[in-house]
Amino acid sequence: MKAKHQRLILALVALVGVGGAGVLAASALRDEAAYFRTPVEVAAGKTEVGEAMRLGGMVAKGSIARQADGLTIRFVATDGKASVPVEYKGIVPDLFSEESGMVADGRMRGDGTFVADRILAKHDERYMPPQMGDMPKDMKAAPKA
Amino acid sequence: MIAELGLALLWIAAALACLSLVAGALFLRGGPKDLAALVRPASVAQGVLTAVAFALLIALFVRSDMSVELVARNSNSLKPMLFKVAGTWGNHEGSMLLWLTILGLSGALIAVFEKRLREDTLVATLAAQAALSLGFFAFLIFSSNPFKRLPVAPPDGQGLNPLLQDPGLAFHPPTLYVGYVGLSVAFSFAVGALITREIGPAFARAMRPWVLGSWIFLTLGITAGSYWAYYELGWGGWWFWDPVENVSLVPWLAGAALLHSVAVTATRNALRAWTVMLAVIGFSMSMVGTFIVRSGLLTSVHSFAVDPERGTFLLVLMAVYIGGALTLFALRAGSVAEGKKFALLSREGSLVINNLLLTTILALVLLGTLYPIVAEAMGEKISVGPPYYNRVAGPLALILCLVMVAGPLLAWRKDDGKKLWSRLPLAIFAGAAVLFALILFGGKVGILPLLGMTVAGVVAVASLAPLWGRNLRRTPLPTWGMVIAHFGVAVCLAGMGAESAFIKERLVAAAPGDVVKVDDFVVKFVGVKPIAGPNYTAIEGTLVATTPSGQSFMLRPEARTFPGLMGTAPTETNEAALLTRPGGQLYAVLGQPVPSDDGTADRYQLRLWWKPLVWWIWLGGALIAVGAALSMLGRAQLLAIWRTRRTRKVWR
Secondary structure, three states: HHHHHHHHHHHHHHHHHHHHHHHHHHHHHHHEEEEEHHHHHHHOOOOEOOEEEEEEEEEEEOOEOOOOOOOOOEEEEEEOOOEEEEEOOOOOOOOOOOEEEEEEEEEOOOOOOOEEEEOOOOOOOOOHHHOOOOOOHHHHHHOOO | OHHHHHHHHHHHHHHHHHHHHHHHHHHHHHHHHHHHHHHHHHHHHHHHHHHHHHHHHHHHHHOOOOOEEEHHOOOOOOOOOOHHHHHOOHHHHHHHHHHHHHHHHHHHHHHOOOOOHHHHHHHHHHHHHHHHHHHHHHHHHOOOOOOOOOOOOOOOOOOHHHHHHHHHHHHHHHHHHHHHHHHHHHHHHHHHHHOOOOHHHHHHHHHHHHHHHHHHHHHEEEEOOOOOOHOOOOOOOOOOHHHHHHHHHHHHHHHHHHHHHHHHHHOOOOOOHHHHHHHHHHHHHHHHHHHHHHHHHOOOOOOOOOOOOHHHHHHHHHHHHHHHHHHHHHHHHHHHEEEOOOOOOOOHHHHHHHHHHHHHHHHHHHHHHHHHHHHHHHHOOEOOOHHHHHHHHHHHHHHHHHHHHHHHHHHOOOOHHHHHHHHHHHHHHHHHOOOHHHHHOOOOOHHHHHHHHHHHHHHHHHHHHOOOOOOOOOOOOHHHHHEEEEEEHHHHHHHHHHHHHOOEEEEEEEEOOOOOEEEEEEEEEEEEEEEEEOOOEEEEEEEEOOOOOOOOOOOOOOEEEEOOOOOOOOEEEEEEEEEEEEEEEEEEEEEEEEEEEOOOOEEEEEOOOEEEOOOHHHHHHHHHHHHHHHHHHHHHHHHHHHHHHHHEEEEE
């Protein structure tokens, strides 16, 4: 009888634990899953100002402008349908160049500029985020400048 | 000739694996005993031949034989020798052959050394191991032959991705692979024991060193990988929650759960079905990881060598192995009687909670990693990032640490709650002291780092408690192992908390002669000069960092350029400079030159971080591995023999 009780308690503990974890995961997923955005989604107003997110897109040709402080760069991220101006203060990673794909962590500012905390380093120049899969093929294959 | 010989050896080894499987299966179905006698030597020969084939592939890379496609695509005659050798496994085909080599050699090791198991269980285990190998042999020979010749040999190869040309990364994949494949042995033991229904302490003791060993390698592999990403990618982070990182973490979590539950099975003959289940899950997670990394199903910033067609092959293999093992488990789980009873408040009880938490974290990490695929199938494009993982894994990991505090202080079978409290005051005091110090002097600290450092204080003190009042020289090695590993968790946690709470960052455009202050350091930018490496050119910056006490240290970050080979574009990489001090690390990255309007001074982008206690993260990882190694050594027969000899000498 006692062993039975005990197993019941253990099963209940497990159930409560797993259930709690499930609720935690579900709420976290609901809040945080929309983490990756493309310019077209930003243009459609799917993002909120100040919400942490990751932006993926192509660096538009001729858009990289270095600011006078020598540290800040501005460029335009595009997916062929919409564009988002991006501001980044820091050292851009290797493999960052015009007309190549880029992924950045950061948040939207009120004026519609994406402020990047970090531009992600890639290991491989062939890397392309899956979310950018429906970009025009010719852009994807665009040779590097 | 070498390449042809290598391929021939692979075929022979595959045939031997086939022989082991068939002979083992026939014996287990009541065939003659001679069949069982075949299995051991066949397993040994298979492992050795595969290893020779792998050695031949290394030889091809060392000789830069460009008539072999794999060498031409991944190597270059100008590369330093270390990276020629490492290039062997820095690609898909080579890494699969390495995987098979480790799989074969571990089968050979079981065949030679395992004496504790009943013969039929051993034969079943070896046959299961052969079945695993056979699938991967088919994969290698039919879809990714590493020895394939090119019709026309190019003058030189394409080279290895420059980011991979780092001593740390040269040894990182083999380390992880040993860990992954070690779990395959646990899997085979579980399958073998399920087939012959021999699940009990003997089976758990035979499986235990393999679980410990593979977990040591996984721990080292993850720690080294994290350190590599930290210093090589130049972004200064140590964990990214990237899919590729997650799939190495998931088998590690399964391994951690397994090694605790196998301890219960080995010493108390309880949790038997659960141990078997975890062994199946552990290797399944290694396979899921390999599949995700190799298939390109999930794109990651870390992905290399991606090929969707091969992904399908791996998916089928995975379905057969995991599905097969789970079916077997479902058929036999009923006959695995429940084993010895225990109270909830006991060592066993705490280990059950530990297992529940570890598997829950595993499930949540896996959920976050796979969720984007499911979402995409439903027409939604989503990415799960660090905010999710920190929120779900952070709190659970902290609760797990608190269970870790209590567990080792509890007695087996049944304990008393009051007694537990009486053992804890010092640890609680340590935690409270850390918490008060942080609130008083820490300034603004986030809730997760704050809790992390507090729990680290509790765990650090509590982990040493099992040594209290013991004769330290007589304390058994496994106890030392547990103490050191748990202490390592505290060290790791403290490093993570301190780094995220107190990191200092400076980003400047500096001209030679400029001075930058970071935390207590005064850093002077002396200047840059061009240098030439073996297969790259670089700009090297010189920085002098001075501490308040007047000590000076030189830092030399580099920006390297690797020339494009065979028509590919040149690649640039950053080599961060690290200054390690007792209190943390100063991390310097040299960026691009800054063009000035008047064209006078040459300025360079410089990023400087002071990362307090950051190296404790990897020290903690190393301590965890050392602890596991001591635990393994303590259980090795060899040491027991040596000890009895020594005591006999004393008697004389």
